[in-house]
Amino acid sequence: MISIIDYGAGNTKSLQFALNKMGVDSHITTDKTIIEKSNAIILPGVGAFQDAMHALDTQNLTSFIKQEAATGKPLLGICLGMQLFYESSEEDGETKGFGFLTGKVKKIPNDVKVPHMGWNNLHKYRNSSLCKQITDEAFVYFVHSYAATDVDTNTLVASTAYGMRIPAIVQQNNIIGMQFHPEKSGATGLQLLANFKEMIA
C-alpha cells in the first residue's frame, strides 16, 4: 500500500487512478498510522512550495516524513513534491525544503515561456531500474515554473532541456523525484510508475 500525502488542493485523484490501474492500493492521507504502515510514500505535486511546506509543518508531517525516509522506505516526489526534497526554493521568498537532496529550486529563466508546459523528452544520464523499458528520448508531460538547480550530478537519472538543463528524474537511494507528471504522461508515465512499484518491498 502506498500513502499519497494530502497537503492541500489539487489533482491527486489522477495519481490514485494510475496506481489503481497497476493494481496498487493507495490512500490519499495525512494520517501518520496509515503512512507508517504503507510500503512507500508519494508526495504529489500541485500548488506552491511555501504553502506546501507550511501545510506539512502544521500537520507535523515534515519531521515524520524525514523519519520514514530514514528507515529506507521509498519516497517519490512528483513535480512540486520532488522540489520539496531539495534544500530550499525561491518561490514566494526563500523557503526551506526537506533537504534530502543537494540543490536549490529556482525560477526557470524568462528567456523561455514560463510555465514550462507540455510534452518534452527525457535524456538519460545513467541506467537505473526506474527507466526499465523507457526508450531514450521518451516524452513526458511537464507543467512547472520552478526547477532544481546546482544538483549533485550523481543523483541525475534523466533530464530535459527547456531554457536550461532541467533535472527530470533524480534518485538518491530511496529518495526519488520526477519533475513531470507520470500519471499524466500516457504509457511512458505508467511504465515509470510501474518501475517505482518494483522498488517497493
Add this chain to the structure above:
Amino acid sequence: MLTKRIIPCLDVDKGRVVKGKKFTNIQDVADPVELAQRYNEAGADELVFYDITASNEDRDIFVDVVEQVAAEIAIPFTVGGGIRTVEDIHSVLRAGADKVSINSAAVQQPGLIEEAAKKFGKQCIVLSIDAKQTEDGRWAVYIHGGRKQTALNAVDWAKQGEALGAGELVLNAINTDGEKNGYDLDLMHAVAQAVNIPIVASGGAGKMEHFSQVLQPTYADAALAASVFHYGEIPIPALKAYLATQGITVRPIPH
C-alpha cells in the same frame, strides 16, 4: 525539445459530447469517455472538456464525467464552462481535471484568477478569451459565449491575466470560429508579443495547413479544434505526421 500540442475540444451537454454551440443542429456525437480514449490512442496531447449545460443538476453530471475521464485516460485535460467560483474550480480539480479554464467570470471578477492561482498554482489556471476584431484592427473581448461585448481589449486583458496569475491563455477568435479558413494569426501574434505564458489557439481550423501556420514560433504553443477531429476530417496521426514534415516538433504517436 518541448513539442507543440494538438488539443481536441469536447463540448459536453448532459453527459454527452455534442457538436459545438456555434454549429446548428446540435446532435449527439459520442460518449465523452469513449471519445477521450480514442483521442488518447490517436496521439492527442491534451483534451479540453467544455460544460455547455446550464442547470446545477446537469453540472453534477459533468463532474461525474470529469471523474470518469480521469480514471480512464492518462493525459492531461482542461475543464471549462460555467466556472464561477473557487469552489467550482476545486470540485473539478478534485474530480481529476488538471487545469481549469475561466472566461466570463474572470472578466466580471478578475480577483478570481488571482485567488485561484494562489490556491491551486498558476499552472492549473487557464484564462480563456473570446475576441472579435473591431474596425480599428484591435480585438474586443466578448463574454457569455460571444454574445456580450466588453470594454476590454484582448491584448491588454491577456497581459493583465498573466499578471493576475494565469498560467496559460486560450485565444478564441470569434471572426474565424466555425469558418474553417484558418486561425486568426494576427491575434495570436499580437498576444504572443505581449505575454510570456503559453498560448492555445482556437477557432478556424479546417485544413492541416492551418495547424502548421498557427504553430510557427511567433504564434501559438498549442492548437485546439473540435469538428475537424470529431468528424474525422483530420485524423490526428495524419496531422502529426504532416506537422513533422513541416518542421514542427510534435510528440510521436504512442505505440
